[in-house]
Amino acid sequence: MQPLIDNARTFGQRPEEFAKLAEGQSPQVLFITCSDSRVVPALITGARPGELFELRTAGNIVPPYASEHPTSEAATIEYAVEVLGVRDVVVCGHSHCGAVGALVRGDDLDAVPAVRDWLARATPRPAGAPEDPAVAEGVQSHVLTQILRLRSYPCVARKLGQGQLALHAWYYEVHTGAVREHRPRTDRFEAL
Numbered sequence: 001m002q003p004l005i006d007n008a009r010t011f012g013q014r015p016e017e018f019a020k021l022a023e024g025q026s027p028q029v030l031f032i033t034c035s036d037s038r039v040v041p042a043l044i045t046g047a048r049p050g051e052l053f054e055l056r057t058a059g060n061i062v063p064p065y066a067s068e069h070p071t072s073e074a075a076t077i078e079y080a081v082e083v084l085g086v087r088d089v090v091v092c093g094h095s096h097c098g099a100v101g102a103l104v105r106g107d108d109l110d111a112v113p114a115v116r117d118w119l120a121r122a123t124p125r126p127a128g129a130p131e132d133p134a135v136a137e138g139v140q141s142h143v144l145t146q147i148l149r150l151r152s153y154p155c156v157a158r159k160l161g162q163g164q165l166a167l168h169a170w171y172y173e174v175h176t177g178a179v180r181e182h183r184p185r186t187d188r189f190e191a192l
Contacts, residue, residue, distance in 0.1 A: 018049070027053040030080040032146070033092040034060045034099065038174045041092070053080045059099030059142070060091060062149040063121045074153065081155045081165065089150060092170040092179075093143040095134040104128040104138035134175070140189050143169045144182060 031041045032055045041052055055076045063071050080086045093100065102109060103125050109116035124145065128138025147169050150156050159165035169182035171189045180189035 021050055025050050025053070025084065027051055027080075027084060028087050029053065030055065030077065030084075030086045030089045031092065032057075032060055032062060032077075032090065033172075034058065034094055034097060036094060036097065036174075038096075039092070039094050039172060044092075044172060044179060053084060053086060055080075058115065058118055059097060059103075059122055060093055060146060061099075061118065061122050062091065062146040064149060065153045077150070077153055078155050081153075081159055087164065088166050088168060089156070090168045090170055091143050091146045091150070092172055093139040093146075094172040095136060095139065095174045097135055097139050097142075100126055100128075100139045100142050101133075101135045103142070104135055105130045134173070136171070140169075140171050140182070143171060147182075 027050060029047075029052050031045070031052045033039050033041055035056045035058050041047065041054055045052065053076075055073060057073060061073075062077070063073050065074060077089075080089075099115075099119055099122075101107075102115075103119055103122055104127075106125070109119065122142065122145070126138040126142040126145070128135055128141060132138075147167050150167060151160065156165060156167075160167070169189075171180045171182075172178075173180075179192050181192050182188070183190050
């Protein structure tokens with residue numbers, strides 16, 4: 001913890017670098033990814049403060065849209081699309097994902113009921129080889145499911161229909177740093 005504290009102490013000693021951020025934000029991309037500490041959106045994309053609007057959830061899950069019981073995830077997506085006017089949404093899954101691995105293997109999660117119930121929102125269960133430690137196939141399948149979920153959000157569907165929004169499915173390899181994007185033409189995840 002001490003290195004983090006030390007950096008936080010010196011971070012604010014460069015106010016000229018951050019003063020413009022007080023004027024507001026206008027990110028062009030909503031980046032939805034896992035809470036995993038090995039996934040750092042700004043590092044992966046090279047984004048500077050104010051360039052990405054991030055939504056991080058266990059397993060990069062986009063819950064089903066429900067207007068009568070909105071979730072914080074739905075509020076974040078709606079705010080990004082309607083208020084901030086993002087032009088692109090990236091759902092980025094990653095190799096070695098514990099959440100997706102648990103789903104693929106059918107792990108018993110009764111000892112962590114909040115995790116179990118959250119992951120139940122990821123249905124259908126992702127395809128994939130349970131013995132693959134990277135769970136590549138499972139993660140890629142899961143990312144595509146989340147893209148389909150996004151399409152069901154009214155604000156997303158409307159902006160897609162108006163040609164004002166694009167959705168992107170990414171797969172990040174923790175062990176190599178490589179990023180792949182799903183290409184509908186080939187139905188494969190290919191290098192960016």
